Amino acid sequence: MKPAFNVRQQSEIFIGPLADILSGVLPEGRVVVVSDSTIDRLYHSVLAQYDTVLIGLGESVKTMQTVEMIYRRFIELGVDRSTFVLAVGGGIVTDVAGFAASTYMRGVKFGFVSTTLLGQVDASVGGKNGVNVDGYKNMAGTFTQPQFVICDPALLRTLPEREFRAGLAEVVKAAIIADADLFGRIERTTFEALRTDTDLLSDAVSAAIRVKADIVERDERESGDRRKLNLGHTLAHAIEKASNRMNHGEAVAVGTVLIAGAAVKLGALTQADCDRIVNVLTALGFDLTPPVEVKRLLKEVGKDKKNEDGMLRIVLPVGIGDCEVRPMTMDAFAALF
Incomplete structure (x- = not known):
């Protein structure tokens, strides 16, 4: 499938079924997933084949402490610059995982599967990644484009109203x-x-x-x-x-x-x-x-x-x-x- 958009010739945006797109855009080699417990429960069969780092839920986890936890898990899992980080979740997951990937070992490549409407139309697209500091929004972050973003509208059926x-x-x-x-x-x-x-x-x-x-x-x-x-x-x-x-x-x-x-x-x-x-x-x-x-x-x-x-x-x-x-x-x- 061809991307619907290509942001700055760096970040391909796909709109369509996840099952038809993901295998064609993931690079060869090792993939480590960053997600949350809700996504792991809903889509465990998709994530089970990868080493997975799970973060908590809600805006309160969008912090440097969570990023440090991801760094430590990456170290435990032996993540290096040849590893590809796949963030699967809503805007909080992609913001935090994108920031962690952008800064771990001075940057590893990453992509997103966006699972919320807010994430698909805003948070996952455009290369902004970051976390809050003392409650102030996105005070620490980077501009780093994900290699791809997959927006599957069918994933939105599980969203609470x-x-x-x-x-x-x-x-x-x-x-x-x-x-x-x-x-x-x-x-x-x-x-x-x-x-x-x-x-x-x-x-x-x-x-x-x-x-x-x-x-x-x-x-x-x-x-x-x-x-x-x-x-x-x-x-x-x-x-x-x-x-x-x-x-x-x-x-x-x-x-x-x-x-x-x-x-x-x-x-x-x-x-x-x-x-x-x-x-x-x-x-x-x-x-x-x-x-x-x-x-x-x-x-x-x-x-x-x-x-x-x-x-x-x-x-x-x-x-x-x-x-x-x-x-x-x-x-x-x-x-x-």
């Missing part, structure tokens, strides 16, 4: 950034249709990946256009730091609505387009009420790693399918809420 919905926030985000047609298709469908219709879901996954792949092709290291992919994330990361009540996708939905409202105040976005963003996320089942007061969130925003030289780089939607990055002081940003 809440996790599936979380991934849809990133699909909507991609549509707001650069694909008005995708946004319109989401408006015209339902959560249940996306959940049950594999063809419909495959179309949404492919469209969202295209948005990200096109941007990463132009700007791998987030010095320009790639910052647009942070739409909604400045406040989403603050939500995740200040509260444990929302997962990443839920926080992105809230952050996106808050920044859309700010864009209206700045005259960058029409109220009609803001309403469309609110309505589509509401229809998908998101609770768009911040879990803590916005004042609390603004305290965390100043510590975001995207704060450069005292200036925030705020991504503002300026229409459905278009956004801009605007430098802004913390005071000016806070005045919008």
